[in-house]
Amino acid sequence: MLQEIYQPNPHYASTAAIKNMDEYHALMNKAKEDYEGFWGDYAKEKIDWFKPFDTVLNESEAPFYKWFEGGQLNVAHQCIDRHLLTRKNKAAIIFEGDNGDQQVLTYRELAYEVNRTANMFKNQFGITKGDRVVLYMPMIPEAAISMLACAKIGAIHSVVFGGFSAEALRDRIIDAEAKLVVTSDGAYRKGNPYMLKPVVDEALSKGCECVQAVCVVERNGEEIHWEPGRDYAYNELVKNESPKCAAEPMESEDPLFLLYTSGSTGKPKGVQHSSAGYILWAQMTMEWVFDLKENDTYWCTADVGWITGHTYIVYGPLAAGATTVMFEGVPTFPDAGRCWRMVEEYQVNQFYTAPTAIRLLHKTGQDEPKKYDLSSLRVLGTVGEPIDPAAWKWYYEEIGGSKCAIVDTYWQTETGGHMISPLPGATPIKPACATFALPGIIAEVIDEEGNPAPIGEKGFMCITKPWPSMIRTIWGDPERFVKSYFGDCKKDGKPVYFTGDGAMIDEEGYITITGRTDDVINVSGHRMGTAEVEAAIKKHSNVAAVAVVGKPHPIKGEGIFAYIVLKSEESLAEEIELTKEINNIIKKEIGAIALCDDIVFVPDLPKTRSGKIMRRILRSIVKNEEITQDTSTLEDPSIVGKIESIVKSCRL
Ligand code: WTA
Numbered sequence: 001m002l003q004e005i006y007q008p009n010p011h012y013a014s015t016a017a018i019k020n021m022d023e024y025h026a027l028m029n030k031a032k033e034d035y036e037g038f039w040g041d042y043a044k045e046k047i048d049w050f051k052p053f054d055t056v057l058n059e060s061e062a063p064f065y066k067w068f069e070g071g072q073l074n075v076a077h078q079c080i081d082r083h084l085l086t087r088k089n090k091a092a093i094i095f096e097g098d099n100g101d102q103q104v105l106t107y108r109e110l111a112y113e114v115n116r117t118a119n120m121f122k123n124q125f126g127i128t129k130g131d132r133v134v135l136y137m138p139m140i141p142e143a144a145i146s147m148l149a150c151a152k153i154g155a156i157h158s159v160v161f162g163g164f165s166a167e168a169l170r171d172r173i174i175d176a177e178a179k180l181v182v183t184s185d186g187a188y189r190k191g192n193p194y195m196l197k198p199v200v201d202e203a204l205s206k207g208c209e210c211v212q213a214v215c216v217v218e219r220n221g222e223e224i225h226w227e228p229g230r231d232y233a234y235n236e237l238v239k240n241e242s243p244k245c246a247a248e249p250m251e252s253e254d255p256l257f258l259l260y261t262s263g264s265t266g267k268p269k270g271v272q273h274s275s276a277g278y279i280l281w282a283q284m285t286m287e288w289v290f291d292l293k294e295n296d297t298y299w300c301t302a303d304v305g306w307i308t309g310h311t312y313i314v315y316g317p318l319a320a321g322a323t324t325v326m327f328e329g330v331p332t333f334p335d336a337g338r339c340w341r342m343v344e345e346y347q348v349n350q351f352y353t354a355p356t357a358i359r360l361l362h363k364t365g366q367d368e369p370k371k372y373d374l375s376s377l378r379v380l381g382t383v384g385e386p387i388d389p390a391a392w393k394w395y396y397e398e399i400g401g402s403k404c405a406i407v408d409t410y411w412q413t414e415t416g417g418h419m420i421s422p423l424p425g426a427t428p429i430k431p432a433c434a435t436f437a438l439p440g441i442i443a444e445v446i447d448e449e450g451n452p453a454p455i456g457e458k459g460f461m462c463i464t465k466p467w468p469s470m471i472r473t474i475w476g477d478p479e480r481f482v483k484s485y486f487g488d489c490k491k492d493g494k495p496v497y498f499t500g501d502g503a504m505i506d507e508e509g510y511i512t513i514t515g516r517t518d519d520v521i522n523v524s525g526h527r528m529g530t531a532e533v534e535a536a537i538k539k540h541s542n543v544a545a546v547a548v549v550g551k552p553h554p555i556k557g558e559g560i561f562a563y564i565v566l567k568s569e570e571s572l573a574e575e576i577e578l579t580k581e582i583n584n585i586i587k588k589e590i591g592a593i594a595l596c597d598d599i600v601f602v603p604d605l606p607k608t609r610s611g612k613i614m615r616r617i618l619r620s621i622v623k624n625e626e627i628t629q630d631t632s633t634l635e636d637p638s639i640v641g642k643i644e645s646i647v648k649s650c651r652l
Helices: 021-033 035-046 075-079 081-087 107-125 141-153 166-176 197-204 234-239 276-289 307-319 338-346 355-364 389-399 478-486 530-537 572-589 615-622 638-651
Strands: 091-096 102-106 132-136 156-159 180-184 186-189 192-195 213-217 231-233 255-261 269-274 297-300 323-327 350-353 379-383 405-409 443-446 459-463 489-491 494-505 511-516 520-523 526-529 543-553 557-566 598-601
Touching: 021 035, 035 276, 075 081, 075 141, 075 276, 075 307, 081 107, 091 107, 091 141, 102 107, 107 141, 107 213, 107 234, 132 141, 132 166, 141 156, 141 180, 141 255, 141 307, 141 323, 156 166, 166 197, 166 255, 166 269, 166 572, 180 197, 192 197, 197 213, 213 234, 231 234, 255 307, 269 276, 269 478, 276 307, 297 307, 297 338, 307 323, 323 338, 338 350, 355 389, 379 389, 389 405, 443 489, 443 494, 459 489, 478 494, 511 520, 520 543, 520 557, 526 530, 530 543, 530 557, 530 572, 543 615, 557 572, 572 598, 598 638, 615 638
Parallel strands: 091 323, 132 156, 132 180, 156 255, 180 213, 213 231, 297 323, 297 350, 350 379, 379 405, 557 598
Antiparallel strands: 091 102, 186 192, 255 269, 443 459, 459 494, 489 494, 494 511, 520 526, 543 557
């Protein structure tokens, strides 16, 4: 297939960290020839160690790999304190509120705030090394400050996205056995206040005995319930603390944070990341993939509740000494020019967002970019889901003025940082293609036997060598860790890390991600486990069986489509009522992000005689595709036709 290729802009390439493909190949060859030497050299150069490490990689308990053992460091020191010598007055965080509030924190100011908060966690709440702290926060500087304060004293944070419900929050608090919850009264969204503290109150109303205190940041000043002896005002307490706090020396492998993410089965998993390996790769990818320069202003629009917010709003940019923009609002408020107005105002050099946002802004604000001066932009990033060629082109031409590199970054919560991405100064780009593995990352598309997948054919996207920022385990469930990631794919007879994604490689070695091969749906770049949504729906007393699949959606990438079998036959009016009730349950159990786009009531699901639901058939029906699967093994083959006609009648 002939495909357009976009060469790197020579003007930027000459000063990029990796300037051409020869440099890329040289780095990759170095990694392949001497893997430990490659990583060991970077670790020595990039990290300000308190104590040097003894070994680079310990594989003796694979897949529980250990990196940089013997070394001691502190991630908050790496992200802030070490910069105070050279960058104390440089802007570390530029905050813009939904309501237009602006705040700039220099590295010195950030250091003071982090230290005060760290001292408050220690002195007021007795938090010490290894304790878990859950953060249920909006996109305000205190979210980043609290994360870094945990890192400073060696506490393990677990940020829970503010869109999750009380039930979802409770599950995560209990699983992590958190001692402290940090939250805010609420925040602002589309010009209106919204609340977070009541969700925490509800989460803590049953169970959660582990939680000793709730520390509440004031953001919108709305009235909230106050539980004496449990709730404490962040803004009051922090004022009295000293702005000095010694960094806790941490072992390389000490956990830095947990972040819960969805898998194909069961409850969300607490992905555990390390200190040294994680921060090393967060920093290196900032420099390589975003081609960061000292005076750049970098903006990633993610939320700190997701991995992108962890690695590419907080840890990566600050470790690299960058100026990072934090935005509380949404890209379409007050209009679809909000982001471009901010790019102009802050003279943003790197802009990083999800294809869903690009599609939305393309659709709702096609003429907006022209109204602003976007000439400061050099690198545009996308993440979270495949980007389609039309959105890619609009991003490239209208936002980037046909001069910026587009880095389509492929990675996951579990990988800690980018795995496959173009390099802005080096990689000739094919639109909507993640291109090549980054230097040091051994990514292979393999078939069932572990051989390279033939060119142009779908295979399993695997990372066949351990890498520093990889997931270390699933919190409290090491067996699930091994089974989830090292159970499906083997190479040379040895289990290798399988991402859960399919991919294709072309004759020039370019990698295109084809999407999840498991029961995970990608809604607006957010991972949703079908099992979780199904478990919520099953809580409705009239639901006998349910199967949830992803349905292509023009803006969100995928929407959630539920096939439901009811216990009793209902009238159409009752079915409409039930649809509402079911979505209310989902909202309560998970949050509004998991609401179903479509619910259809069917007489039965296509099950094999052993009772297994044939989801592939259900996926084909939703996509209006011809059913190629063998339906003769079904308990009732006629059910397929019945479901098809129900779905068709809904479409009309
Ligand atoms: C998908 C987000 C195509 C993929 C950082 C992966 C992508 C899941 C891309 C991880 C991309 C992420 N192209 N698909 N550039 N980036 N994905 O854990 O299916 O929230 O497995 O991490 O998003 O989602 P997660």
